[in-house]
Structure formats: C-alpha cells, structure tokens
Amino acid sequence: MRLSELETSFSSIPTDEKFVIDIMAELYAERIKKNVSQRELAEKIGMKQPQVAKLEMLESLPTLRTLNRYAKGLGLKLKVGLVPV
Template sequence: MKLNDIEDSFSSIPEDEKVIIDTMAELYAERIKHHISQKEFSERINIKQPQLAKLEMLDSVPTLVTLNRYALGLGLKLKIGLVPA
C-alpha cells in the first residue's frame, strides 16, 4: 500500500467518524503512556480483551458510551464541544 492509498482511504471517512478515531487514538496513547496492559485495562473497564483490541485497532467504531468508559478507566472524562460549522 502506498501513501496516496492511505490518504485516499482516510479522506473517504466521514468527518464525524474522524473525531471518534482521533479520540480513540488519544485514549489509546494515554493507556500506553501509563504502562497499562490491554489485559489489565480490559478488566478495569469490564470489556473483554479481544473487544478492547478491536476498538484500539479501529476494527469497530466505538460508541460515545464506550469512549467514555475507556476515558473513565484512565481517570479522564470526555468533553464534547460545539464549534461553528
């Protein structure tokens, strides 16, 4: 796969899903920064480890409820804001 292919596939993702992807990426980075294993974190937030792996690999799009559960497991809270369109 070439860089142009990746850019093309990313540009085809709806904007609202990009926000979810970016948020999931930030949460994943926080988990790694705190040296928390997937197994430990999945137990902490009561999600099966394979399901957590799918979320982190973006094989499935997380809901806001799931993103919030993930954030809370890291001692964080999601904040949704509004900006001019």
C-alpha cells in the same frame, strides 16, 4: 499502499468517524503512556481483553458511551464540544 492512496482513503472517511478515530487514538496513546495493559484496562471497565483490542484496532466504531468507559478506566473524562463550521 502509496501515501497518495492512503491520503485519498483517509479523506473519504466521514467527519464523524474521523472524530471517533482521533479520540480512540488519543485514548490508546494515553493507555500506553500510563503503562496500562489491555488486560488491566479491560478489568477496570468490565470488558474482556479481546474487546479492548478490537476497540483499539477500530474493527468497529465505538459509541460515545464506550469511549467514555475507556476514558474513565484511564482516569479521564471524555469531553465533546461544539465548534462553528
């Protein structure tokens, strides 16, 4: 896939889905930074490792509740805010 095709496909993603993708990317990066395995995180948040893997691969969009659960497992709190459009 060319860069222009990738940019076009990304720009077609609805804004609310981009928000979730961005949050999930930050959570994934934080998990790696803290050197926490998928299995360790899964145990902390009451999931199975394959479920965490599916979240990280964005096989489906996680709910805010699930994002918060993941964040709490890393000692973080999900904060959603409002900004003018």
